[in-house]
Amino acid sequence: MIKVYEKLYCELGPKNWWPADTPYEVIIGAVLTQQTRWKNVEKAILNLKVRGLIEAEPLSRVDTGELEELIRCTGFFRQKARRLKNVSLFFHENPDVFKKSTQELRDILLSLNGIGEETADSIVLYAAEKPKFVIDAYTKRMCKCMGIEGNYEELQSIFERSLPMDVPLYKEFHALIVDYGKLFCGKKRCHECILVENGKM
DNA sequence: CACCAGGTTGACC
């Protein structure tokens, strides 16, 4: 996998993800971007910034109806508003949760409604800056292009086993995979894959 | 008009 990383980095890097000013902005963005284009998330985050809601405490208390309007442009706005408030209440009451171990933190995040594996790992990696490789739809697609298939845990294990355990590397690699996916891996265009030569990575 | 986007959940088998 390290060769895939090097190839992507040479073609497209560096991406310097995650685009956010603070760790809590990463958490909000991670929830809002679920099944949604980042462009729309940016608008919603700007709305929240204007209202001073990029912190756990105020976000946990904001009126649900108002929050729904502020994030409407990200779709699924009712459930995202409810989930954002729940998550914010949790972080407000547990401000030191990032000090826990990677695995503990991941399990805690997964227990929160609205945070599944990808969102949990995005928060672990980009907000808490702990080494967990994020697997998303682009990653699954890219792996499939390379003849690798599996569930979330299996794919994550492949990346984590074959890469040095390094937070900046995990961050940049995931960013590159997403960017690469947007450019080349849109369903019918996988023949343009710049990764596979000789059927090998 | 149809399809998709940096997914998650709860119901069901």
Added chain:
DNA sequence: GGTCAACATGGT
């Protein structure tokens, strides 16, 4: 264990 509809807006 896996599969599936529901959740909803905005862009191509």
